[in-house]
Amino acid sequence: MSGKELPKSYEPKSVEERWYAFWLEKGYFHADENAGGEPFSIVIPPPNVTGSLHIGHALNSTLQDILVRWARMSGRNTLWVPGTDHAGIATQNVVERQLTKEHIDRHALGREKFIEKVWEWKKVYGGRIISQLKRLGASCDWQRERFTMDEGLSRAVREVFVALYEEGLIYRGERLINWCPRCHTALSDIEVEHEDEKGKLYHIAYPLSHDHNIRLTVATTRPETMLGDTAVAVHPLDPRYKDLIGKTIDLPLTARRVPIIGDSVLVDLEFGTGAVKVTPAHDFNDYEAGQRQVPPLPLISILNEKAEIVPDIPDINPDVRKQIAWKPAKKARGIVVEMLKEQGFLVKTEDHSHSIGKCYRCKTIVEPHLSPQWFVKTVSLAQPAIKVVEEGKVQFYPKGWENTYFDWMRNIKDWCISRQIWWGHRIPAWYCKKCDNGILENSIGVGGVGEASAIPSGEENTTTIAINATPIVQREEPRKCPRCGSTEFIQDPDVLDTWFSSALWPFSTLGWPDKTKELASYYPTSVLITSFDIIFFWVARMIMMGLYCMKEAPFRHVYIHALVRDAEGLKMSKSKGNVIDPLVMIDQYGTDAFRFTLTAFAAQGRDIKMSTERIEGYRNFANKIWNASRFVLMNLEQDFVPNVELLTKDTSLADRWILSRMNTMSKNIQQALADYRFNDMASSLYQFIWHEYCDWYLELSKPALNQERGSASRSAAQTVLAHVLETSLRLLHPIMPFITEEIWQSLPEKVRARGRGARGKGESIMVSSYPIADEKVINAEIEQDMQMVMDIILAIRNIRGEMNIAPSMQINANVKVETEELGEHLQKSSSYVMTLSRLKELRIGVEERKPKSAATGVIKGAEVYVPLEGLLDLTQERDRLQKEIAKISKDIDIFFKKLSNKDFVEKAPKAVVEKDTSKLEEFKVKRDKLERSLKMLG
RNA sequence: GGGCGGAUAGCUCAGCUGGGAGAGCACAGCCCUUACAAGGCUGGGGUCACAGGUUCGAUCCCUGUUCCGCCUACCA
16 A cells, blocks of 8 residues: 555645644653753744734744754744843834824823833734744744833843943933934934935134124035034134134124134035035034034034924024024024025035935934933943954854954943833833932923924923933832931933843843843853844944843844845835835745745845745745655555664665765755854755755655565665654754654654654654764765766757657667776666666667767766667768758848848837847747757767 | 955856866757656856966966955044
8 A cells, every 4th residue: 555645735834833732732842951961942032013924924933943953943942932022212103103093192191101101002013023033933932022111121230230330331411412303302313214315515704803894704505403502613724714712703693703623624625615514413523623612612502302493593584584494404404594595694514415314214304312321331331242243252144244243342432321211111210309419300401402392291200310410220110228327319311322222132041130040051152143234233232231141141142144135136015015025925935935935035144135026936846845745645655664773774876866966965964054154054954955856866766666675675775764854854944843743744754763863752753863964874886877877868858858759759769988987886877877768778888989870978078979760860860960050051141131230220220120139039949949959979 | 544245158156276268047949758838858158357477287376457246434
């Protein structure tokens, strides 16, 4: 009786669901921290709770799953920690938008209620991305799923904050920071995206105070900020202006008189007019230039938190004020320019392109904004983090990213960690209501003149704490003020940058600050798999925090994977409508095909251009495996017992060849995985399974399989066939987990048993052992011998094709070999040649001569002749070919001449020319073919 | 401005330490041969961007040039 029957083509849907449930139920994903053994651990880059699975996650998770499954099958104590990130600003924005739809205002709702809403939202939607990972087949330890705002992780955050504060590595300061006027919060430097935009460069003439007829012209892209100017700067060595330093100008549109200062850093002699307006409250360079002055230049803030002009700019002319107050900065620009023009101060306007900073969450133009914020002092944290990479304790793949890392780390600036939003880890700092009373009451509006009116007053959750208040920083809310003993406190309203908690992820998820068994077993993790765009946001900060808290870097390797783009190479985005949805792909082609596609394209250092055609190609591969397995199963009895001894004995050439090839592949795969060359792994498997196992070995084994049941040759073929399939499935499993499990489970028990892992006892391929190459079986000589057999078969098939000999027609072939030895080798394999090239008779020898009428094929070490007598009349055939060649040559000449004629090409309709061109090509191809056939006839 | 990466068949890309130019898709011809038409067999197609250099030998190493991406920066 033949073996188990499989359906004719692979149907992924039911298979995937069934096996994922099975794996979960068996608990294969769960890691046992007490199990011992060499650990292998990965923490997932936690996706935002707001997210839904996009193709980048799919790639990222597939690669992690490959490593994790590989490690697990290789017997390592394997843990993959999943989880999600609370994504402060992003999530707050999402929920806020949802509330707006319900006509609810966040401020009206109040802080506590709003946070409750966010948690509700998280409960409903926060698990979405996680469940999508399951469809991808991700073998995460779901029992250890974490969220960055879990109690444990929040405790870790407070612990680190307090420790850093106590060491002076966290401080509060009033600085010019990046401010998003839409999100109403500070941003760190890297949260600002720069984009080049076309703008104007305005030249404005400022009249000198002592003689209004003399004017100093400045150039600016932001004329509206002139209302906040507190100086004009020139280069101290500029012969044009250096004598003006120390004098003053009268600022147009205001009653303000500001000094002309010299600053060699701020002013570039070559650029613009050589004179720069200085607005310290609205430009980072100007701010620094202002600080360089003794005494420092005053700061005049002219914008509120929504980037609108404040109504009470000092010294402003009343009529100007009337027109401009409360206008958004961009509108104010037009108004100011118009007024300057009217009053004759605008000299000229030029086109000018420059980069503009935008909020990475909402793309709003970011404004420099003076305000009290919390910062991490990064220099001393960065030093050891640079060192571990320099010393190779942390290695990047591909290595080139280390430069990017060094570049940033060596120029690192202090990290602004406070955010003026509500969703996130509240900063563990409190202020005594009694000691800081006055400061708290009057604190609103600190950071710039005129901001007070922009902030709804009186609510705790929008209070700005003055910079001179004294924070009490500790893990829990203080009971008693250490200074006055008062028991009433106000907590700092700010929350922490989302990336602060992400930075702790590799150890906070394992139970830190407690000394857990998990930390001991799995920290540091083995490898981090992520994308280059968060090297600064996340990778660098994890290394700093890992070293600070754990005294050891959080991972040994960092694999930076490609960015997935669309077929045209454009970034996928919803607005472009070019997004490929992983879930749709999975529905359409199956998870395995999708995963294989991602893997096959995951070459290091290059972006992936994704298209459905490619996935389709690998869907076909899945189907190929399926059908090959069907064939094998048809030829195996369900109670089949492999004759294992045969595998090490002298078996047929084909058997030894496929075993040698398989072990070669297996060796390549081990190396590829160790080097994170995922694409090499995929192509090795593809090439071997399809083009060696299916195309050749399956065909070669057919004669043996047709032998009597129980015969030695049949048994050997069955054994090798099953063994190679079973091993290939295990090799493939990390990439294609579902189909491999489905087929593997259908194999006869004794075949499966060969791959049995210690843990699984043969009940799942997931816990079987990962194949290790047996180098003894790799045999170059065998591979060479087989290559010759294949070459001869190919040569004969080639002749058949060129001569148009029907596949069903049996023919003869003679092979003239160069040496007797080769002849003997070939003789042994003659049945392969007979079968695969459908021969009636095959003669092999050194003495063979070319028959009178025969086609010839030349290969390494031999010549192949196919006598054509009786098949076709040679002289007649030759005549026919020659005639056809002559005829087609004439046509070619005609077309060639026609197309060489300039007049024709230029004047004839395009379509006609194109048609003729392609015809010419077609003729040429035909002639080539005829010539080849003629040549073959000799 | 600085840095990184890319340029190989019509398209998308492999090609790891210098010696064979490759794969998939597309294309052409022949085949429904009982694993698979989502398939089989066969075939056409490339000045490895350009110019120099090193070498017995260069797609690969070095120098320069051009074009295309990306990252980064305080170019008012």
